[in-house]
Amino acid sequence: xxxxxxxxxxALGQALGLFLVASGLxxxxxxxxxxxxxxxxxLLLGAYTLLAAERAGLGFWAGLALAPxxxxxxxxxxxxxxxxxxxxxxxxxxxxxxxxxxxxRQTIVALFGPAAHTVPPPISGSVELLGVPYPAHRLLVMGLxxxxxxxxxxxxxxxxxxxxxxxxxxxxxxxxxxxxxxxRLDATAFALGAALAGLAGAATAPLVSVDPQMGLGFLLPAFxxxxxxxxxxxxGTMLGAGLVGGGESLVAAFASPVVAQLAVLAxxxxxxxxxxxxxxxRER
Amino acid sequence: xxxxxxxxxLLLWTALALLPFAAPAWLLAQLAQYLAYGLLAMSxxxxxxxxxxxxFCQALFFGAGAYAFALAGLGRxxxxxxxxxxxxxxxxxxxTALALLxxxxxxxxxxxxxxAWAVLTLVxxxxxxxxxxxxxxxxxxNGLAGLPPLALPLPGRTLELLDPLPTYLAxxxxxxxxxxxxxxxxxxxxxxxxxxVREDPLRAAHLGIDPTRARLRAFTLAAxxxxxxxxxxxxxxxxxxxxxxxxGLSTEVLVWVAVGGRGSPxxxxxxxxxxxxxxxxxxxxxxxxxxLALGLxxxxxxxxxxxxxxxxxxxxxxxxxxP
Amino acid sequence: MLxxxxxxxxxxxxxxxxxxxDLELAPGRVLAVMGRNGAxxxxxxxxxxxxxxxxxxxxxxxxxxxxxxxxxxxxxxxIGLVPQGRGVFPGLTVEENLRLGGLGHRRPLPAAALYAxxxxxxxxxxxxxxSLSGGEQRQLAIxxxxxxxxxxxxxxxxSEGIQPSLVEALGxxxxxxxAVDGMALLLVEQSLELAARLADECLVxxxxxxxxxxxxAVLADEPARIERHLGL
Numbered sequence: 109x110x111x112x113x114x115x116x117x118x119a120l121g122q123a124l125g126l127f128l129v130a131s132g133l134x135x136x137x138x139x140x141x142x143x144x145x146x147x148x149x150x151l152l153l154g155a156y157t158l159l160a161a162e163r164a165g166l167g168f169w170a171g172l173a174l175a176p177x178x179x180x181x182x183x184x185x186x187x188x189x190x191x192x193x194x195x196x197x198x199x200x201x202x203x204x205x206x207x208x209x210x211x212x213r214q215t216i217v218a219l220f221g222p223a224a225h226t227v228p229p230p231i232s233g234s235v236e237l238l239g240v241p242y243p244a245h246r247l248l249v250m251g252l253x254x255x256x257x258x259x260x261x262x263x264x265x266x267x268x269x270x271x272x273x274x275x276x277x278x279x280x281x282x283x284x285x286x287x288x289x290x291x292r293l294d295a296t297a298f299a300l301g302a303a304l305a306g307l308a309g310a311a312t313a314p315l316v317s318v319d320p321q322m323g324l325g326f327l328l329p330a331f332x333x334x335x336x337x338x339x340x341x342x343x344g345t346m347l348g349a350g351l352v353g354g355g356e357s358l359v360a361a362f363a364s365p366v367v368a369q370l371a372v373l374a375x376x377x378x379x380x381x382x383x384x385x386x387x388x389x390r391e392r
Numbered sequence: 393x394x395x396x397x398x399x400x401x402l403l404l405w406t407a408l409a410l411l412p413f414a415a416p417a418w419l420l421a422q423l424a425q426y427l428a429y430g431l432l433a434m435s436x437x438x439x440x441x442x443x444x445x446x447x448f449c450q451a452l453f454f455g456a457g458a459y460a461f462a463l464a465g466l467g468r469x470x471x472x473x474x475x476x477x478x479x480x481x482x483x484x485x486x487x488t489a490l491a492l493l494x495x496x497x498x499x500x501x502x503x504x505x506x507x508a509w510a511v512l513t514l515v516x517x518x519x520x521x522x523x524x525x526x527x528x529x530x531x532x533x534n535g536l537a538g539l540p541p542l543a544l545p546l547p548g549r550t551l552e553l554l555d556p557l558p559t560y561l562a563x564x565x566x567x568x569x570x571x572x573x574x575x576x577x578x579x580x581x582x583x584x585x586x587x588x589v590r591e592d593p594l595r596a597a598h599l600g601i602d603p604t605r606a607r608l609r610a611f612t613l614a615a616x617x618x619x620x621x622x623x624x625x626x627x628x629x630x631x632x633x634x635x636x637x638x639x640g641l642s643t644e645v646l647v648w649v650a651v652g653g654r655g656s657p658x659x660x661x662x663x664x665x666x667x668x669x670x671x672x673x674x675x676x677x678x679x680x681x682x683x684l685a686l687g688l689x690x691x692x693x694x695x696x697x698x699x700x701x702x703x704x705x706x707x708x709x710x711x712x713x714x715p
Numbered sequence: 716m717l718x719x720x721x722x723x724x725x726x727x728x729x730x731x732x733x734x735x736x737d738l739e740l741a742p743g744r745v746l747a748v749m750g751r752n753g754a755x756x757x758x759x760x761x762x763x764x765x766x767x768x769x770x771x772x773x774x775x776x777x778x779x780x781x782x783x784x785x786x787x788x789x790x791x792x793x794i795g796l797v798p799q800g801r802g803v804f805p806g807l808t809v810e811e812n813l814r815l816g817g818l819g820h821r822r823p824l825p826a827a828a829l830y831a832x833x834x835x836x837x838x839x840x841x842x843x844x845x846s847l848s849g850g851e852q853r854q855l856a857i858x859x860x861x862x863x864x865x866x867x868x869x870x871x872x873x874s875e876g877i878q879p880s881l882v883e884a885l886g887x888x889x890x891x892x893x894a895v896d897g898m899a900l901l902l903v904e905q906s907l908e909l910a911a912r913l914a915d916e917c918l919v920x921x922x923x924x925x926x927x928x929x930x931x932a933v934l935a936d937e938p939a940r941i942e943r944h945l946g947l
Contacts, residue, residue: 143507145514193695199446202510203650204694206448210643210687217680268818271807275815278804285764285798287790287819287863324639328518331511366522373515377497380508 113238115361119354121246124253125312126353130330130345131256132304135297137331138340139277142191142298143198145205148327149212150302153179154309155318156216159225168230168314175310176303183302187295209323216320224319249311256304261342273297277340329353332372336379351375396575397709401658405568412557421556424628426668427563430661431570431621432641433648435614437660438574440649442583443610444590445499448510449517450618450645455637456490457483457619458626459524462536465626468529476542476627483623484616491615495608514639521638535633542627559628566624567661570617574657577613586610647690653703662702716742716899717763717794717867722772724762731770732758734923738901742866743893745900747914747934751945754920756903757799760869763901764796765789776867787819795865799872802856805845809836812844812855816862829858832888850881857888867899868892874909886912905945911935919944 129151136142144150154175161171186208194201229245237247264270276283276290284290308326316322329352337348352372360368412420436450460482467474469482498512525533542553544562553559577583586606589596593603626632635641645664652663667689675682697704717740725731733755740746748756761767763774765786774782781789790796804812810826813836817823830837833854839847844855853873860868870889874882886909892898893913904910910917917934919927919941927944934941 137507143510145510190691190695197698198507199440199444200694200698202446202507203646204691206643206646207687207690207694211684211691214680214684214687218684222680271811271815272818274807274811275804275818278806281766282798282802282804283815284786285766285790285796286816286859287787288815289785289787289819291785324518328511328515331507332515335508335511364526366519366526369515369519369522373512373519376515377512380512 113240114242115358117238117240117242118361119357121250122357123350123353124250125308125315126326126329126333127346127349128249128253128256128308128311129305129326130333130349131253131260131342132301132308133330133334134260134301134337134340134342134345135273135304136301138334138337138345139273140294140297141198141277142294143202143205144186144191144298144301145202145327146186146209146212147205147301147305147330148323148325149209150179150183150305150323151309151326152216152320152323153182153212154306155227155313155316155322156220156309157306158310158313159220159227159318162227168227172307172310176307179306179309180299180303183305184295184299186302187298191298192291192294213320213323220320222320224317227313227318229314245314249315252307252311256307257342257346264341269293269296329356329372332376336376351379396571396578396656396658397706398575400706400709401571401575404658404662405564405571408564408568409561412560417556420560421628422672423665424556424560424563425625426665427560427567427661428621428625428628429645429648429668430567430664431624432618432645433652433660433664434567434570434574434657435617435621436645436649437652437654437657438577438617439610439614441654441656441660442578442586442590443607443614445607445611446510447513447611447614447642448639448646449513449520449642450614451639451641452517452520452637453487453491453615453618454622454625454641454645455520455524455632455634456487456615457622458632458636459530459536459622460486460619461623461626462539462632463530465539466536468536474540476540480542480620480623480627483619483626485619487615487619487622488612491612492608495611499604499607499611517637517639517642521634524634524637531633533634535631535636537631539626539630539632541630542624553627563624563628566620570620571658571661574617578657582606582609644686647686647693649700650690650693651700653700653706655699655703656706659700659702659706663700666701716740716744716777717901718773718775719759719763720773720775722759722762722774723770724758724767724772725770726758726767728768728770732767732923733762735772736918736920736923736925738918740867740899740901742899743897744915745889745893745902745913745931747902747904747910747917747931748920749904749910749917749941749945750920750926751905753922755923756905756920757871758923759920760796760871760901760903763789763869764794790863790865791819793866795860795863795868797853797856797860797868797870797873799875801845801849801852803844803847803852803859805843807844808841809844809847809855810840812859813862816859820863822864824862824864826862829862832861833858850877853877853881853885854888861892865898867901869901869903871903872905873902874904874906879908882908885909889913907934907938907941907945911938917941 133147136144157175157178158171161174190204194204231244234241234243235247272288272293276293280290333348333352336351337344355375356368356372359371432454440446461479463469464479464482465476524530544551551558553562585601589601589603589606596603648664648667649660651667653659678685719738722733722736723731724733736759750756758767762769765784769782773780776792804815813826813829835851836855836858873885890913893900902910911934914931914934916931917929918925
């Protein structure tokens with residue numbers, strides 16, 4: 109029985125952690141349609157911001173606050189300098205953000221070296237849950253993911269900014285013709301998505317090995333989660349993250365990690381085929 | 393670009409054919425290696441520039457070709473004799489079959505446009521590299537070494553492709569044939585259909601073109617070319633390893649093609665040779681800074697020269713106006 | 716209010732659709748722009764709003780040049796758009812559509828005032844805008860534009876695709892906007908009914924140029940003249 113509890117807790121933890129990473133993508137990609145392949149590296153920057161803050165003696169909580177701020181600002185710069193100029197060329201957005209990812213990764217290598225680092229969790233010890241002891245920081249990250257999910261839903265559904273974003277997504281031209289500054293909205297949403305990546309990186313840093321390659325490991329499942337999400341909002345992304353993150357965690361418990369990845373990929377392809385088929389029927 | 397200009401291509405191939413009279417052996421060996429990479433670059437230029445499928449896992453097919461060549465050369469395949477010649481055939485067939493299978497799953501799913509395609513190809517590249525590392529059959533992370541070289545049966549004797557000169561000439565012949573073949577494919581009616589699908593799949597479908605089929609053909613053809621490049625690469629080096637399949641090489645080839653020019657295989661080949669040459673000159677000096685420089689180069693080219701350095705040049709030579 | 720001189724505009728560089736159009740519109744007046752499909756009517760509306768490429772000419776709003784401004788700034792300066800087609804944000808409720816209409820503006824018209832003018836929208840306030848009937852969507856599109864308190868309203872074929880009885884009601888609504896609120900209307904139309912009822916002046920476009928111009932009275936009394944241009 110304890111093993112089943114542990115299995116379920118791990119799957120839930122994986123799903124919620126993935127949601128934290130995917131929430132930023134849900135904004136930039138799910139809603140605005142900008143494919144940011146540097147999202148993983150923005151997360152990487154969040155993790156290294158935390159590392160630097162710890163080294164500077166600022167501590168975990170200051171680092172956790174600093175990471176979304178710094179990464180959000182970088183995201184803003186990225187939108188203004190790169191993404192905006194390629195709005196009419198989606199394939200080039202892919203390519204350019206992939207280039208940015210490479211640049212960020214190698215800059216991190218130059219500054220911090222290629223080796224992996226560990227960050228101590230702010231709260232050590234474990235909490236008894238479902239009959240098993242569970243690391244407290246994992247629970248903290250799960251709580252943070254739920255909080256971010258709630259805030260994202262609130263932002264989109266209950267604020268003026270959220271309404272403006274949804275309007276721009278529904279019809280960009282009509283939004284501009286209604287007096288909305290759509291380009292400023294693009295930049296705001298992109299910076300917000302980047303800030304969420306920074307937050308995710310900082311929050312998950314104590315759970316993983318912090319190394320320059322960690323971005324890609326998060327980027328791909330997060331993208332898959334957003335791709336298979338039935339809708340673009342917070343709830344849809346949560347479901348997508350549950351399918352991808354939870355699924356991978358459960359399969360990995362019984363088979364090798366590569367097999368788990370293959371299984372998730374197969375699941376994603378099946379779901380995407382259904383989504384694409386539905387969209388095609390609607391267009392006809 | 394809708395057509396590959398023929399004259400610059402012929403001039404280039406003639407010049408390269410005359411090069412052995414002037415160039416030292418080490419340079420020929422170097423160029424032979426770059427030409428194998430050039431095959432990979434041409435395959436990506438075709439599927440991306442002409443087909444609109446920006447593949448982030450093109451090295452997967454290059455690596456599959458290399459591994460197929462290695463396995464056949466070492467006689468590791470059941471029921472088949474150890475033969476480099478058979479290996480080269482399999483270096484084309486295996487990636488082709490793999491692309492057909494993946495293509496039926498992915499291209500047929502009509503996810504071929506846009507973000508899903510990019511993400512799925514990225515995932516495929518990552519998984520392929522991890523599978524190769526995890527597979528004892530493929531030699532794990534060490535890869536497979538000690539491959540026998542290709543041998544050409546000539547009248548009277550057998551010519552082994554070990555020395556720089558015959559290797560260079562063989563690669564040159566293959567690269568020229570592939571480039572001219574792709575140029576023909578681009579100029580043919582089916583090439584126009586492919587571009588019509590790239591521009592507007594829905595409209596193409598209304599015109600009676602099957603977008604899935606056109607894309608599947610392009611994807612498979614590109615995989616065959618990449619596999620041939622991988623097989624020839626493995627033949628020169630005598631060993632294969634998982635990075636040949638992975639995202640690192642797939643990213644490098646994106647840079648070559650973006651720098652050279654995505655619209656034209658010839659421009660992409662020149663891009664590969666140019667970037668690899670610069671890497672040879674500066675790579676050692678820059679050390680770990682080289683990948684950083686590659687990233688910056690890619691960013692600048694995408695923002696400032698979307699047609700690539702040679703792509704714009706060739707288009708001007710062909711007299712085509714800017715689109 | 717609005718003054719356009721020598722406007723050349725289109726979508727691709729070097730391929731203009733409008734080839735030099737002049738017009739003037741005063742507060743409380745209605746200008747109908749008529750012509751066949753492809754005459755450049757919609758391009759004119761889009762060019763005024765900065766949604767098409769302007770290659771030459773001037774566009775003045777209350778004496779100020781708005782050429783080259785971003786669309787949202789032009790809209791905030793007092794021009795509203797009721798676009799061709801459904802003109803609503805699909806997937807958003809009626810209420811959200813109306814709030815979006817006023818979101819970019821300092822003193823938007825409250826939803827209550829809009830519901831008073833369009834009672835049917837009040838009944839549908841929590842429904843998805845895409846689920847409304849064609850006539851209701853048209854009302855919502857107008858109400859959404861009014862939320863920003865525009866002084867000039869651009870309407871791109873508002874009577875297209877809705878029932879004759881609804882066109883009648885639409886005419887009443889628009890006439891009230893002009894008479895009570897002193898709003899100026901630029902009405903792009905292909906059918907005579909709404910234009911003949913509302914227009915003070917009618918500009919006829921063909922292949923991007925003006926081919927005729929007549930008063931509203933002539934438009935209403937001599938339908939043969941405009942019907943010749945429209946090929947009816």
